[in-house]
Amino acid sequence: MCNILRHMPMRFIQGHRRGLSILLASMVLSLLLTDSVSSSSPHPATPNTGDMVAPVDGPPRYPFTRDASMACGQWKRNSRDYPYFGAPRDPKPRRHAGVDLYPPQGEGAPVKAMKAGQVIKVASFYTRANGEKTYGVLIDHLDFTANYAELKKPGMKAGQTVASGEIIGQVSRTRQLHLELYEAGTRDWSRWYGEKPAKLLDPTRAMTELLYGEGTKARE
Numbered sequence: 001m002c003n004i005l006r007h008m009p010m011r012f013i014q015g016h017r018r019g020l021s022i023l024l025a026s027m028v029l030s031l032l033l034t035d036s037v038s039s040s041s042p043h044p045a046t047p048n049t050g051d052m053v054a055p056v057d058g059p060p061r062y063p064f065t066r067d068a069s070m071a072c073g074q075w076k077r078n079s080r081d082y083p084y085f086g087a088p089r090d091p092k093p094r095r096h097a098g099v100d101l102y103p104p105q106g107e108g109a110p111v112k113a114m115k116a117g118q119v120i121k122v123a124s125f126y127t128r129a130n131g132e133k134t135y136g137v138l139i140d141h142l143d144f145t146a147n148y149a150e151l152k153k154p155g156m157k158a159g160q161t162v163a164s165g166e167i168i169g170q171v172s173r174t175r176q177l178h179l180e181l182y183e184a185g186t187r188d189w190s191r192w193y194g195e196k197p198a199k200l201l202d203p204t205r206a207m208t209e210l211l212y213g214e215g216t217k218a219r220e
């Protein structure tokens, strides 16, 4: 913009000052609008839950939204174990790429496929400080991909098809299902360092609908 102005005769600029001001104002406005749209919805929409099955029985022992989990007293201030999406993790730049759902049954609770699909990958997911190894099952559900993680060693294999509601694993001694959602077509899970991985979706709204049902606003 500055370069353009420098090469214009002064008379032209004065004659067109009003037009230029309007142009500049509209450029600033469009920048502001773009910014406010992206900051009000930092994460893409979660899948429509109309035809989905809850991945664990509920309601969960602990809330998994940011505000409610911070307020519930289960985790200390500045904890690196908060269950909400995007919560800080160690090492410090890592963030929580899913939500942690604590079914009432605890360890051994069945984990179910939210829709029919095909298993993409079964792999170790995390080794806890106590040495327990947990696993993830990544499933292609056509309109989204889900990683069901922090499970006991599952009996599933890549390539296997699953029915909606089929039991695909069991909750480990962590007593939680760590659930990640990705855009359709995603073939692997991601760790979240710095910027959010592009295909990672926020599962909070979908899980709130599935686990608490109608009238869930008060719990969010």
Ligand SMILES: [Zn+2]
Pocket (backbone or CB within 6 Å): 096, 098, 099, 100, 178, 179
């Ligand atoms: Zn987790």
